Amino acid sequence: MSSLTSSLADAPVQDTTRVRTRSYSNRHWGNALFVLPFVCVYIALLVIPVADGFWMSLHDLDVLSGDSTWVGLQNFVRLWHDGIFRGAVWNTFVFVLMTTPAFVALGLALALALNRQDRTGTALRTIFFGSSVLSVTIVTLVWRLVFMTDIGLLANVMHFFGLSAINPLTSSALALPAIALVTVWWIIGLPMMLFLAALQQIPEEIYEAAAMDNASRWRTFWAITLPSIRRTVALVATIEVILQFQLFGQAQLMTNGGPNNASRPIVQFIYEAGFQQWALGYSAAAAQVLFGLMLIGVSIQMWLSRRHDAQ
Structure with missing residues (x-):
């Protein structure tokens, strides 16, 4: 019961x-x-x-007939032994290493300098961000005029100081740094705006308390500002790593990968293999390598950010 x-x-x-x-x-x-x-x-x-x-x-594709032949990993083996592709990988890595720290450092510096609510700050923010809305064609055309031998702006400046004019786009050692300079000038507005948005979220009371403790600007930056925006720093670094691995337009329009393949990136190699040589399988294999390299770069960046947050 x-x-x-x-x-x-x-x-x-x-x-x-x-x-x-x-x-x-x-x-x-x-x-x-x-x-x-x-x-x-x-x-x-x-x-x-x-x-x-x-x-x-994994195939050898015939564009005209549409036939495909299974080749397995032969395209990847061919890439491994292709000196031009290895050079493109190296150029891309060097370009990312040159531009990503510059975007983070200069973007943060501009944001700190222009984080003020007045007409001058608004005008300067507009000027620095204005270049970001230009197309790659306009940007590269303007900078090719700047770099023109003997008659360009750079040549005139060097002549003024009694130096011999040089076109960096025709130099194997200077072509890639010149493209990096143009890229930073072109896209620096986006990191600046991201950092500005992060800086404006920091409460003013924290800075007032630091001022009452007689903290220096450098101490305030390292103890308050940088820890408060560390996630934005990681975001900007991750975005720029992804974007700069995809370098194509600047190199294609300014140097066409030259001189002597000194500025040819992976994306341009993929484009030339797929749409000039019509080796679609080979081009697709190079694209998979680029995808893997981007994943590795982003994973390293996220790991470093998490490690810094854990400390």
Whole structure:
């Protein structure tokens, strides 16, 4: 009798638990419907093309006939022995190392200098950000005029100081740094605005307390400003690593990869292999290598950021 009574008493509790579980499950699937459109677009525009590109890299494709021959990893082996591709990988890594720290350092410096609410600060922010809205064609045309031998702005400045004029775009040692300079001048506005948004989120009371303790500007920067925006620093570094690995337009329009392949990046190699030599399988293999290098670069950057946060 007692067992029957206890089972009858437990029945409503069990029914209530089932109802709550069913209600939570319905809400869970209901929430999933909100992200379903994004998931579908993500799969259609990223996952499927990446998988298709990897499948292409394992074949020798004939564009005219549409025939494909399975070659396995031969395209990747061929890339390994291709001196031009190895040079393109090296150029891309050097370019990323030259530009990403510059974007972080200069973007933060400009944000600190222009973090003020007056007309001068607004005008300067507009000027520095204005170059970011220009197309790569306009930017490279302007800088090619600046670098022109004997008659360009750089040549005139060097003549004024009694120096021999040189066009950095024709020098194997200076072509890639010149492209890096143009890229930093062109896109520095975006990191600056990201840092400005982060700086404006720091409460003024913290700086007032530091001023009451007679903290120097350098001490305030290292103890208050930099720790408060460390996530933005990591964000800017990650974004720029991803973007600068995809260097193409500047190198294509300013040097066409020269002189002597000194400024040819991976994306230009992929373009030339796929749309000039029509070696689509070989081009797809190079694209997979670029994708892997970007993943490695971003993973290292995120690991360093997490390690710094843990400390």
